[in-house]
Amino acid sequence: MSDTxxxxxxxxxxxxxxxxLARRQLVAGGPASVSLRAIAREMGMTAAALYRYxxxxxxxxxxxxxxxxDEVRAECETARDALGPAADxxxxxLAMARTLRGWALAHRPEATLIFGPPVPGVEQFxxxxxxxxxxxxxxxxxxxxxMVELWEAGRLPDASHVDLTRLAGALPSxxxxxxxxTAVFLTSWTRxxxxxxxxxxxxxxxxxxxxxxxxEAELAxxxxxxxxxxxxx
Amino acid sequence: MSDTxxxxxxxxxxxxxxxxLARRQLVAGGPASVSLRAIAREMGMTAAALYRYxxxxxxxxxxxxxxxxDEVRAECETARDALGPAADxxxxxLAMARTLRGWALAHRPEATLIFGPPVPGVEQFxxxxxxxxxxxxxxxxxxxxxMVELWEAGRLPDASHVDLTRLAGALPSxxxxxxxxTAVFLTSWTRxxxxxxxxxxxxxxxxxxxxxxxxEAELAxxxxxxxxxxxxx
DNA sequence: GCTGTTTAGTGAACGCCGTTTACTTTCGCT
DNA sequence: AGCGAAAGTAAACGGCGTTCACTAAACAGC
Numbered sequence: 001m002s003d004t005x006x007x008x009x010x011x012x013x014x015x016x017x018x019x020x021l022a023r024r025q026l027v028a029g030g031p032a033s034v035s036l037r038a039i040a041r042e043m044g045m046t047a048a049a050l051y052r053y054x055x056x057x058x059x060x061x062x063x064x065x066x067x068x069x070d071e072v073r074a075e076c077e078t079a080r081d082a083l084g085p086a087a088d089x090x091x092x093x094l095a096m097a098r099t100l101r102g103w104a105l106a107h108r109p110e111a112t113l114i115f116g117p118p119v120p121g122v123e124q125f126x127x128x129x130x131x132x133x134x135x136x137x138x139x140x141x142x143x144x145x146x147m148v149e150l151w152e153a154g155r156l157p158d159a160s161h162v163d164l165t166r167l168a169g170a171l172p173s174x175x176x177x178x179x180x181x182t183a184v185f186l187t188s189w190t191r192x193x194x195x196x197x198x199x200x201x202x203x204x205x206x207x208x209x210x211x212x213x214x215x216e217a218e219l220a221x222x223x224x225x226x227x228x229x230x231x232x233x
Numbered sequence: 234m235s236d237t238x239x240x241x242x243x244x245x246x247x248x249x250x251x252x253x254l255a256r257r258q259l260v261a262g263g264p265a266s267v268s269l270r271a272i273a274r275e276m277g278m279t280a281a282a283l284y285r286y287x288x289x290x291x292x293x294x295x296x297x298x299x300x301x302x303d304e305v306r307a308e309c310e311t312a313r314d315a316l317g318p319a320a321d322x323x324x325x326x327l328a329m330a331r332t333l334r335g336w337a338l339a340h341r342p343e344a345t346l347i348f349g350p351p352v353p354g355v356e357q358f359x360x361x362x363x364x365x366x367x368x369x370x371x372x373x374x375x376x377x378x379x380m381v382e383l384w385e386a387g388r389l390p391d392a393s394h395v396d397l398t399r400l401a402g403a404l405p406s407x408x409x410x411x412x413x414x415t416a417v418f419l420t421s422w423t424r425x426x427x428x429x430x431x432x433x434x435x436x437x438x439x440x441x442x443x444x445x446x447x448x449e450a451e452l453a454x455x456x457x458x459x460x461x462x463x464x465x466x
Numbered sequence: 467g468c469t470g471t472t473t474a475g476t477g478a479a480c481g482c483c484g485t486t487t488a489c490t491t492t493c494g495c496t
Numbered sequence: 497a498g499c500g501a502a503a504g505t506a507a508a509c510g511g512c513g514t515t516c517a518c519t520a521a522a523c524a525g526c
Contacts, residue, residue, distance in 0.1 A: 033353070035512065035513085037511075038511095045476090046476055047514085049474070056514080115436065117263075117349045120265055123435070126434075126438050126439075161457070162450040170446060171442070172442055183450075186437070189431075190427040190428045193430070194426045194427020195423045197430050197434075198427075198430075204423075206367075208400070214395065214419055224394070238494080239493090269485090270482075280485085281506085282505075468525105469524095469525090469526085470526105472522085474521075474522090476517105477518085477519105478518105480514085485510095487509105491505090492504090493500105493502075494502095496499085
């Protein structure tokens with residue numbers, strides 16, 4: 001009662017409604033068509049009133065990004081946990097990757113918002129990703145973790161094609177992770193990202209109507225590179 | 234004189250100036266900040282006057298896309314041709330890929346426009362890519378060509394991880410290229426695109442400040458997969 | 467229960483945008 | 497010289513984000 005007064009509850013409900021309508025606009029017309037005036041119109045309010053809840057449109061969009069990262073991360077975690085606690089890290093990675101792709105294609109405008117170029121005013125969002133509390137960092141972390149487990153088990157493929165010395169010099173935060181893990185992770189991640197982004201952004205419209213075979217090929221290739229592990233840890 | 238009257242020349246000069254200013258705005262503020270009114274203001278004109286040259290803002294942006302594709306393609310072709318006519322297809326591909334990356338990082342807003350998600354109203358641009366005259370298709374073609382040469386020489390790496398049957402069913406235009414070539418091309422292309430797009434869009438801000446080692450690693454990996462060819466054709 | 471304060475919401479305005487319409491000027495050609 | 501096409505203008509419409517002064521309602525403390 002003291003923690004959540006009546007005022008606060010109705011306020012949170014209003015904030016939720018704003019974000020709900022914002023997302024509906026995002027889905028309907030892409031990142032650029034999220035507008036305070038349209039939200040206010042649908043809520044039967046004045047646009048100025050929304051400034052009691054968000055300092056600017058940018059802030060609303062950034063919150064939307066955070067929510068979306070949390071949503072896709074939760075879906076990936078669910079798929080991962082459905083495999084059971086003793087599942088092979090490789091299988092966990094594959095399940096998460098497929099879930100990520102499924103979410104992105106089922107929610108193209110949302111995926112475009114968080115995986116595409118930053119909308120003006122949202123650049124800072126990506127820049128704050130170094131913060132571990134950041135939703136984007138949390139999302140990335142669930143993919144890093146199984147990779148670390150593979151490394152600890154000595155199963156990580158070698159990153160022989162990556163110049164580790166130069167890569168080490170290009171990292172913002174040194175030493176948190178072994179450079180080999182970083183190299184393999186980044187290589188694998190950008191490959192998946194490439195297939196996904198290319199399809200999301202229509203860059204493959206001239207070449208393929210469905211990129212699932214390409215995505216699966218990257219997954220298969222990654223799995224084939226990992227050294228086989230014992231039956232259970 | 235008859236082909237290009239005085240009227241036409243001054244008109245082309247005006248069109249060029251409009252596109253020049255549009256690009257300057259693109260560079261300064263990203264794709265969303267290209268505005269007819271601002272262009273007109275800088276030209277000492279009324280916004281309505283610009284409609285004598287472009288039917289809408291979208292059309293101007295699409296023309297800008299075409300110009301940018303032509304520009305980056307020309308740079309890649311120059312780098313390719315600098316290798317001489319007898320250069321190995323692999324070397325030509327590597328040179329073009331590096332040139333592409335160099336151009337993209339030197340012209341980030343422009344690269345974001347053509348390699349990122351379509352700006353609202355420009356979706357049709359990507360959709361028209363099936364037309365071989367399309368600037369985007371021409372750009373892609375210069376990367377396809379050496380790949381075909383490798384295939385003809387029997388040097389193409391096998392695409393064993395790609396389900397060729399399913400991929401064949403996901404192509405818009407069947408049979409123009411052997412499916413193996415398509416598979417290798419798309420896999421290689423999306424890998425490069427992944428590294429490039431991830432850096433362009435700030436998706437790797439938390440992980441790396443410079444993706445050149447990753448890009449070079451993909452190039453090295455590709456080169457290592459291609460079977461060695463004779464000294465000269 | 468009244469009073470003072472915080473909060474939510476309004477209305478009008480400012481300046482930006484794309485686009486359309488009707489009108490005027492200017493240029494080129496016969 | 498005069499006619500027709502092309503280029504450009506002015507004004508308007510509706511949309512946008514944002515600010516500011518103001519009102520109405522809910523809350524707090526006495």
